[in-house]
Amino acid sequence: MELHYTEAGEGVPLVLIHGFPLDHALWQPQLEGLSRVARMVAPDLRGFGKSPQASGVVSMEDHAGDVVELLDRLNIGEAVVCGLSMGGYVALAIAELFPRVVKGLILCNTRSVADDGPARRMREITALRALEGGTAEMVPGMVTKLLGPHSAKAVSRSINLVSDMLLRQPATGWAASSRGMAERPDRTPLLSNLRIPALVITGRDDALIPPAESETMTAHLPKGRLVVIPRVGHLTNLEAPEAFNRVVKEFLATAC
Ligand code: MLT
Numbered sequence: 001m002e003l004h005y006t007e008a009g010e011g012v013p014l015v016l017i018h019g020f021p022l023d024h025a026l027w028q029p030q031l032e033g034l035s036r037v038a039r040m041v042a043p044d045l046r047g048f049g050k051s052p053q054a055s056g057v058v059s060m061e062d063h064a065g066d067v068v069e070l071l072d073r074l075n076i077g078e079a080v081v082c083g084l085s086m087g088g089y090v091a092l093a094i095a096e097l098f099p100r101v102v103k104g105l106i107l108c109n110t111r112s113v114a115d116d117g118p119a120r121r122m123r124e125i126t127a128l129r130a131l132e133g134g135t136a137e138m139v140p141g142m143v144t145k146l147l148g149p150h151s152a153k154a155v156s157r158s159i160n161l162v163s164d165m166l167l168r169q170p171a172t173g174w175a176a177s178s179r180g181m182a183e184r185p186d187r188t189p190l191l192s193n194l195r196i197p198a199l200v201i202t203g204r205d206d207a208l209i210p211p212a213e214s215e216t217m218t219a220h221l222p223k224g225r226l227v228v229i230p231r232v233g234h235l236t237n238l239e240a241p242e243a244f245n246r247v248v249k250e251f252l253a254t255a256c
Pocket of ligand 1: 018019020021084085086087181208234
């Protein structure tokens with residue numbers, strides 16, 4: 001699967017994997033702010049942005065394979081793999097299935113555990129609603145959950161940017177990855193075997209994946225470090241770009 005991607009900067013190879021149901025534009029503040037320290041590759045995952053459309057179920061392992069195929073295409077042998085939320089599920093699948101490409105991990109607003117029964121059922125409801133009724137109705141509620149209350153109040157530009165990003169994603173992409181997330185396994189046992197440096201970043205006000213989940217994940221990572229950014233929700237990199245870029249820069253300089 002040939003993914004569409006954007007590339008920027010020079011330095012340590014850094015692949016930036018967006019969350020659900022977003023695209024590479026999520027990473028605009030990093031593509032601009034980290035260009036002196038990293039060679040960034042930000043793909044649109046299958047079914048999102050300008051990448052080929054998805055059908056059926058796209059698993060986190062499918063996404064992982066697509067991203068590694070892209071790195072191979074770009075002759076990038078090893079990269080720091082950074083993923084936000086669903087992008088973090090994909091980053092962990094890459095670490096498990098393709099450890100050769102992972103120089104370091106940055107896990108943002110994500111979790112290692114699998115969905116429980118009710119969460120799986122919600123994924124199916126989301127998939128069906130997207131396919132049968134379209135996604136527009138779900139967008140306002142989702143934007144409220146993605147952005148922390150401070151960002152939502154303070155930056156109406158963020159609201160527009162995020163809701164435009166959600167609205168442009170095809171319903172088939174929403175459905176396929178929603179079903180794929182429901183199938184993902186618990187990757188907590190993998191964490192203690194990861195000998196690579198890992199940075200875990202989250203927002204104090206993340207309403208979708210509470211910071212406690214990031215604390216648990218960090219505790220399992222032998223070389224893990226946790227940074228919790230205050231007054232920020234689920235999209236830390238977009239809501240607090242300066243703080244986010246600062247900790248990533250420091251991680252790239254010291255750990256990788
Ligand atoms: C995301 O932002 O990628 C999603 O909230 C992840 C999820 O629904 O588990």
